[in-house]
Amino acid sequence: MSTTATPARTEARSKSEQAYEVLKDRITGGDLVAGYRLVLSSIAEELGFSVVPVREAIRRLEAEGLVKFERNVGATVAGVDATLYLHTMQTLSVIEGAATALAAPLITAVDIDNARRLNAELRRCLEEFEPQRFTRINNELHAILYGHCPNPHILDLVHRGWNRLNAMRASSFDLVPGRARKSVEEHDQLIALIESRADVHEIEMAARAHRTATLNAYMAQHQQPASAI
Amino acid sequence: MSTTATPARTEARSKSEQAYEVLKDRITGGDLVAGYRLVLSSIAEELGFSVVPVREAIRRLEAEGLVKFERNVGATVAGVDATLYLHTMQTLSVIEGAATALAAPLITAVDIDNARRLNAELRRCLEEFEPQRFTRINNELHAILYGHCPNPHILDLVHRGWNRLNAMRASSFDLVPGRARKSVEEHDQLIALIESRADVHEIEMAARAHRTATLNAYMAQHQQPASAI
């Protein structure tokens, strides 16, 4: 109710947050190409806000690395070169590995079930070639695996990492040929590992390797050396 | 030149940044106790700025977790309970471990020398009981060890972690009795490991364990179970 109606009523979310959401969606949605220049006044006018909340929104996006901000010059959508992609993936491999390991002992049978179901969905997406859907389901699957991580900081970092990654995927870092199928197999192994209450360290390394493998596949395709960790 | 003179000349740093620095220093310096209420108008008046840059500074501090911000209510210096300390240490153990491992292959003989020198300093601080100085030198030592990490994201996260940690130390999470001495010994081992170009994974685990050990010492003293990773 009253999602956009009754302007008199407070919108619950401040305009800063609204602006933040809108811009974030546009960037992660791929509507704004990398390097696109974000002009405060233009955005403010378009949204019907003043520049102040827009400014704050942009600073938040800067803190998350989605836009690059230069003093007295302006903000541009963060360009994603191969290096940035590498760094983001590498960071996420570490963080998500830790998160998954910390979450593993707290996972429930229901979670395992759901994870398996989603992985089956992924297989279907493969066969019917639905990359968009694949990405979405993939997100959900991993969210289940690391979701119980009891450390909110780490959880937050994982979310930020995924955000950035999604923003990049949109700008065409999408797929490496055979990777998706292999990825699904690794999911099976990872799930089995978690279900069997394996050593947390082993789980951490498996989760990390899962992401590193995607990274390596990408790097291999673009013929660059990948520093191992 | 003209660091504070010539008001016509631009101060190089914007007022937002200045406000950010001042507040951050006060919090990490322990001048502002946890729970202290940060009122925009008061701070603005004190610094001679308007509220707008102060507001932005506080939002930045919020993003780093140093202050808690509640809409239409205000900001307070983030309270540090044992749980928060645990989570921060745990996060940092993961991140700093990875950073140190990634930096290890790029370290130079000079770095190793400096690290050893600083560790000797730490020993001296121990004997003459200078906890303040110990903390500072300890920061420097670790900064050398992870400094060459080629992944700027990870490096950034390490810095944020140290910041938060310093802020907490100030509010008396300082010392666990025998821990400092053991810590110095672990530094020796870690440095030796890095010097010998050991396996990066081994280095990562050593660096992580080094921090986890401090955490465990703290938890043991405060009789709480520490979930292992």
Place this chain on the structure above:
DNA sequence: ATGTATGAAATCGTATACGATTCATCATGG
């Protein structure tokens, strides 16, 4: 023709002003 200086336009940075929200206080009725 090219490099440099000058000016104007675009954009950000901050101050001030006012509206909106929250919270505490106090009066009033049960």
Place this chain on the structure above:
DNA sequence: CCATGATGAATCGTATACGATTTCATACAT
């Protein structure tokens, strides 16, 4: 005596206005 509602102060949220800085185009000198 306690619960409840109204009133006011304190504070945040945002709009508007203006100054500061950067950038780009243009004209001039070499």
